[in-house]
Amino acid sequence: MRRPMQRMARIAFFLSAFLTGCTGAIPNSTSGSNEVFTPGDGYERFYSSADHNFRYAFAEHQAPTRRGSRSERFELRDGDCGGGDCGNPRYRTEIQMPTKSNPANVGKDIWYGWSFLNSGVPSFTRENSLRLVFGQWGMPGGATPSIRLIQLGTDEGNWTACQNTTCAGSAINHGDVVIQLADMNRAFDWGKHKNEGYVCRLFEMQEHKDRWVDLVMNTNFSDGEDGYLQVWVNGDLRCNYNGPIVSPNSLLKGAKPGHRRGIFSSYTERWTKTHGAKPKPTLVVYYDEFAVGSSRSQVDPLLREQSNKPAID
Numbered sequence: 001m002r003r004p005m006q007r008m009a010r011i012a013f014f015l016s017a018f019l020t021g022c023t024g025a026i027p028n029s030t031s032g033s034n035e036v037f038t039p040g041d042g043y044e045r046f047y048s049s050a051d052h053n054f055r056y057a058f059a060e061h062q063a064p065t066r067r068g069s070r071s072e073r074f075e076l077r078d079g080d081c082g083g084g085d086c087g088n089p090r091y092r093t094e095i096q097m098p099t100k101s102n103p104a105n106v107g108k109d110i111w112y113g114w115s116f117l118n119s120g121v122p123s124f125t126r127e128n129s130l131r132l133v134f135g136q137w138g139m140p141g142g143a144t145p146s147i148r149l150i151q152l153g154t155d156e157g158n159w160t161a162c163q164n165t166t167c168a169g170s171a172i173n174h175g176d177v178v179i180q181l182a183d184m185n186r187a188f189d190w191g192k193h194k195n196e197g198y199v200c201r202l203f204e205m206q207e208h209k210d211r212w213v214d215l216v217m218n219t220n221f222s223d224g225e226d227g228y229l230q231v232w233v234n235g236d237l238r239c240n241y242n243g244p245i246v247s248p249n250s251l252l253k254g255a256k257p258g259h260r261r262g263i264f265s266s267y268t269e270r271w272t273k274t275h276g277a278k279p280k281p282t283l284v285v286y287y288d289e290f291a292v293g294s295s296r297s298q299v300d301p302l303l304r305e306q307s308n309k310p311a312i313d
Contacts, residue, residue, distance in 0.1 A: 037054050046083075047084070047085050047094070050082075056071070068313040074284070076284075093263050094261065109219075109220050113298075114214075115212045115287065130280065131267040135260070136261075138183065144183040146246050149202070150178060154174075157201075158196075166199055167198075169238055175202055176205055181245060184197055184247060187248070199229075225242075227242065227245045289312050
């Protein structure tokens with residue numbers, strides 16, 4: 001029965017021009033199955049081959065969903081690694097949107113919307129942070145990500161001294177989940193005076209544990225001064241940056257920023273230096289209602305709900 005269900009999900013996916021979300025109906029399982037759960041059409045697993053890394057979670061099984069019948073569940077355990085991550089201080093559970101499925105282009109206005117739920121991610125300090133990334137956008141070919149949704153240690157960030165032209169967030173004075181312009185930081189050595197590219201605080205991970213957070217992002221991925229990046233959290237504007245987002249070097253690798261989401265532990269050496277061989281915590285998060293479009297009304301989970309648009313299942 002699984003193959004016909006997957007074919008029906010693929011047909012449903014192509015009926016929508018802009019919306020990309022949880023596609024392909026796969027039974028939710030938390031047992032030790034050897035089956036690798038695959039994302040729906042338009043996505044592929046990236047260095048995340050363990051069977052527990054990615055699966056769909058169903059409301060009928062009491063799993064959390066923002067709307068509709070299912071969500072995406074990502075689980076990262078100590079020791080998980082794949083591909084080039086193995087042998088390096090990083091590991092992940094991510095799915096990615098390949099270039100052929102990607103509607104974004106440098107200089108083109110584009111909107112992203114999704115809901116995020118922290119089910120098992122603790123707070124960290126500078127000394128033991130795993131540098132967890134929960135979404136990244138960037139050029140192909142190994143370019144540094146242009147935009148990263150990253151969790152800092154609760155004591156990190158030079159927010160007070162950061163130049164206003166760079167740190168363009170709202171007035172919130174705390175929050176370990178932030179936006180980083182990683183490509184600009186590396187290409188132009190932004191350093192502490194530009195907060196190493198951390199331009200906006202978004203929310204506090206522990207304050208929102210087991211609660212859905214609606215996120216909306218609007219950008220044009222520009223390499224010039226006409227660039228912009230805005231991010232709303234539960235309807236509140238938390239990031240309003242203006243300026244370049246993509247570096248000239250990254251632009252040489254392509255003009256279609258790709259997207260990944262899940263959990264990416266991008267640097268584990270702080271943990272190892274602080275805790276030695278102590279196992280890293282098992283991390284679990286959920287995503288739901290992920291959409292890409294040309295306007296906020298197409299992607300904002302709350303606006304879609306208020307307009308009685310169908311859930312993205």
